[in-house]
Amino acid sequence: MRYDVLIIGGGPAGNYLANLLARDFSVAVVEKKGSFGGKACTGIIGAENYERLGLPEEAVLNELRGAVFYSRIQNFEIERKSPQAYLVDRKALEKSLAERAVRRGVDYYMATTFRGFRNGKAVLQHLGERLEVEADFYVGADGVNSAVARAIGAKTKAEFLSGYEVEVVGEFRKDFVEVWVNKDMNGDFFMWVAPVNEGLARVGTLGSIEALNRFLRVRMLRPTSIVEFKAGTVGFGWRKPWVRGNVALLGDAALQIKPTTAGGIVFGMLCARALREALLAGKPESYEKLCGAIKNQISFGMRFRRIFRGMSQEDIERVFEVLGSREAREVIESQADFDDHVKTAKAILRRPKLLAKLIRISPSIVRYLV
Ligand SMILES: Cc1cc2nc3c(=O)[nH]c(=O)nc-3n(C[C@H](O)[C@H](O)[C@H](O)COP(=O)(O)OP(=O)(O)OC[C@H]3O[C@@H](n4cnc5c(N)ncnc54)[C@H](O)[C@@H]3O)c2cc1C
Incomplete structure (x- = not known):
């Protein structure tokens, strides 16, 4: 068996990539489990990206248009007129993407586990049987404990x-x-x-x-x-490189996840788009650069984590006072982007009054965020 691209892992990232590549390449997906879904995941996905990525309507269970934030002693509400996020059924999402991919000509190997590479081939195990599959390019979309990442010697700081x-x-x-x-x-x-x-x-x-x-x-x-x-x-941080020779890492395998909220589905899919572009151009090494916007979001999220870790509950109460103010809520309600937290933070910090209040709480919050 030989393919242009072998994707290891049939989660949201792997199945989405399979769809993107099906027209231009011969593609196969290897999935360890015998059925889709089952992963711990709330399944919240930003509505705008859900539409933009063309994800299946039938997986949507609920539409969310607001949030109530609670601290120990306060709460405030952010309300939008239209849905900002969807809550999805992970199994329906993955299966529907896989069905689409099969219809586009992708081969699926379910209940098949990637064991490693030998002589440029992927060594797989299906039940008791061992088999080898050769591809021009391999993608590790096999989640946070990626065996592919281990096989290419990727380093993790997370x-x-x-x-x-x-x-x-x-x-x-x-x-x-x-x-x-x-x-x-x-x-x-x-x-x-x-x-x-x-x-x-x-x-x-x-x-x-x-x-x-x-x-x-x-x-x-x-x-x-x-x-x-x-x-x-979940893993927040960096696992590098995202591409080595003819192997790339995608989704949680590359820790393409928001450290602010632990949302990883959209980031994995946006990076899948970047990977397609790199493969079509015959320049897989450009993949990481094409994911520049996601890398910025991860860097921002890491700074956010550092701030959160250093804050006491009293600091959080003071930040809540600022974010719960009418002016901050107006900014969030009109400008917040579900998947672009850099944009949301910048919109808040652009308001002189809000900026001054946050600096008073802790100058390092502002320094870290910008
Ligand atoms: C409690 C919790 C809540 C979350 N909530 C959200 C949320 O609301 N929204 C959101 O966007 N994200 C959320 N996430 C994160 C989200 O689950 C991940 O970012 C997302 O699943 C990543 O998709 P993926 O396809 O990269 O990896 P995965 O979903 O992990 O898929 C990897 C696939 O590879 C397969 N696999 C693994 N090893 C092998 C192997 N050796 N051979 C073959 N196949 C293999 C696995 O069986 C799996 O199907 C949450 C995470 C947690 C823990």
């Missing part, structure tokens, strides 16, 4: 966090996400409540299971109303 998420029955506001920032409950990350509908929500956080349990208690959600539990890992 913060890894465990993620815990439950689906819980309760009463929720259907089109609003809750974001809770409270270091007494969780010093590592915020907690979120993302409604699937009025009666069911995905509730999660990064850090520890104890943090999620503390939050469930405070949010008065009963552990015995949980109908699904998932755990996973």
Whole structure:
């Protein structure tokens, strides 16, 4: 068997790339699992990018048009008229993209695990059987614990966090996400409540299971109303290089994920577009450069993480006072971009009054963000 491109990993990034490449290359996807989905992931994707990337309508479970932010002692609301984000069914998203790719001529090898490279070929295992597949180019889209990244000797400098998420029955506001920032409950990350509908929500956080349990208690959600539990890992930082010889890394395998919110689906897909462009030009080495905008977002997110880590809950309360002010809410409501947090931060810092207040809280916040 020989292909132009062999994609290892049939998650959102790998399946999306398969679709992009199908017209110009012979492509195969190798997926370790026997079926799609199942990953711990809230499935929130920015609405604008969802449309722009042409993602399947049938995977959308709910439309979200606002958020309520809670600290220990305050809260404020951001409301938009149109949906800003969708909550999707990961299995439907992945399967639908895979079906599209198959129709475009892509070969899928399900329940098949990549084991390594030998003599320029990918060594795969399907159930008890070992096979070798040769390709001109290989893409590791095999997630945060990428075996492909290990096989090409990629180096990682990142913060890894465990993620815990439950689906819980309760009463929720259907089109609003809750974001809770409270270091007494969780010093590592915020907690979120993302409604699937009025009666069911995905509730999660990064850090520890104890943090999620503390939050469930405070949010008065009963552990015995949980109908699904998932755990996973995210990596914030750098894994380099993104391309070595005829192998590229994509999506979580390259840590193409927002350190601000742990959203990785859109970044992986935008980088898939860049990779297609590089491959069509016959210049795979230009892939990283073509992902420049995503790299800027990751750098920004890393600075944001550093600020968050250094802040006390009292600092967070003071930032909440600024962000909850009428002026800040107006800026966020009119200019915030779900996937472009650099743009959102710049829009806030461009307002002299808001900038002055943030400098008063901590000059380093502003210095780090710009
Ligand atoms: C708790 C939690 C909540 C999250 N919420 C969101 C969210 O709301 N929105 C968002 O955008 N992101 C979210 N993320 C991040 C998101 O899940 C990832 O960024 C996204 O899944 C990355 O997609 P991917 O295709 O790169 O990798 P993955 O989704 O990890 O897919 C990799 C695929 O490769 C396969 N694979 C692995 N190893 C091999 C191998 N050796 N051989 C063959 N196949 C292999 C796996 O089975 C898998 O199907 C969340 C993450 C966590 C942990």
